[in-house]
Amino acid sequence: MNTPQTDSGFAGSIPKLYETLMVPLIFEPYAEHLAARLAARAPKRVLEIAAGTGVVTRRMASLLPESTTIVATDLNQAMLDEAASVGTVRPVQWQQADAMQLPFADASFDAVVCQFGAMFFPDKGKAYAEARRVLVSGGVFLFDVWDRIEENELADTVTAALRAVFPDDPPRFMARVPHGYHELATIAEDLRKGGFDAPPEMATVAARSRAASPRGPAMAYCLGTPLRSEIEARDRTKLEAATEACEQAIAARFGTGAVDGKIQAHVVAVVK
Numbered sequence: 001m002n003t004p005q006t007d008s009g010f011a012g013s014i015p016k017l018y019e020t021l022m023v024p025l026i027f028e029p030y031a032e033h034l035a036a037r038l039a040a041r042a043p044k045r046v047l048e049i050a051a052g053t054g055v056v057t058r059r060m061a062s063l064l065p066e067s068t069t070i071v072a073t074d075l076n077q078a079m080l081d082e083a084a085s086v087g088t089v090r091p092v093q094w095q096q097a098d099a100m101q102l103p104f105a106d107a108s109f110d111a112v113v114c115q116f117g118a119m120f121f122p123d124k125g126k127a128y129a130e131a132r133r134v135l136v137s138g139g140v141f142l143f144d145v146w147d148r149i150e151e152n153e154l155a156d157t158v159t160a161a162l163r164a165v166f167p168d169d170p171p172r173f174m175a176r177v178p179h180g181y182h183e184l185a186t187i188a189e190d191l192r193k194g195g196f197d198a199p200p201e202m203a204t205v206a207a208r209s210r211a212a213s214p215r216g217p218a219m220a221y222c223l224g225t226p227l228r229s230e231i232e233a234r235d236r237t238k239l240e241a242a243t244e245a246c247e248q249a250i251a252a253r254f255g256t257g258a259v260d261g262k263i264q265a266h267v268v269a270v271v272k
Helices: 014-039 055-063 077-086 124-134 153-165 184-193 215-223 227-234 236-254
Strands: 045-048 069-074 093-096 109-115 135-146 201-211 259-271
Touching (some): 014 077, 014 109, 014 135, 014 215, 045 055, 069 077, 109 124, 124 135, 184 201
Parallel strands (some): 069 093
Antiparallel strands (some): 201 259
C-alpha cells in the first residue's frame, strides 16, 4: 500500500506530538546548525519554507537581530498554528504557503531557509525555482535533508520493526520520504533544474538523537509523523501494537534506559 496522499498530512493530533516528541528527538540539533549558518550571513529579510512547528524559526528569532524580518511558512496550517502557540522571543510573520507557488514578489528575500522539507516537495525543481525567484541576486538558499535511513539509527529501527507487524505490506514512509532524497548528485541536478547556476556547497553532518527511554522515540515516530497514517491505513486497531513493537525494537538495540542513536543529514547552501 503506497499512500503518497498522506505523506504531508500533518494534521489532527500530529502537530502537537511532532512538536513535543519529534522536535527534541531529531530536529533541534540541526535547527541550531542551520540558524547559526544563516546568522553568519547577516540577512535582512528571511523566508522559511516548510517551517513545521517552528523549531528553526524560534532559533532564528533568537540569533538574528530584531531588524531582520522573518516570514515563516508551511503548507499545513495546523503546523503553523502549533508553531504560533509555542511562540518566539520576538515577532515573526506566520503565513500558510505552498513552496511550489510562493505568494511573494521576485527578489523579496536575502535568504530562503528550509529544514527537512525538501523531501516532501512533489516537484523539487519547481520548488527550487520558486526559492530562487524570491531571492535577491547573491541571496542564499539554505536547506537540509536526511541522509539514507541506514545512517539514522532510530528511523531505521522503527522501519524494521514495522515489517514484523505488517509483513505483507510494511509501512515505508520513513524510508520512502524523509530518508528517500539523499543522493547528492540528485539534489545538485534538481537545483540546476530550478535555475541555480552556482555549484551548491554540501556538507554531511552527523549528530545524536537522545531520549529518556525507548517509549519516547516509538511514540514520536508512530504517533507524531505521517507514519501514523500509513499504520492506520493498514489496520487502525494495530496502532498501539505497532508502537509497542517499535519500543521493543529500540530497547533491543539501545537498551531499556536512555537512548542515544546516530542521526545524519546533508546541509546544502547555494547562492543565486
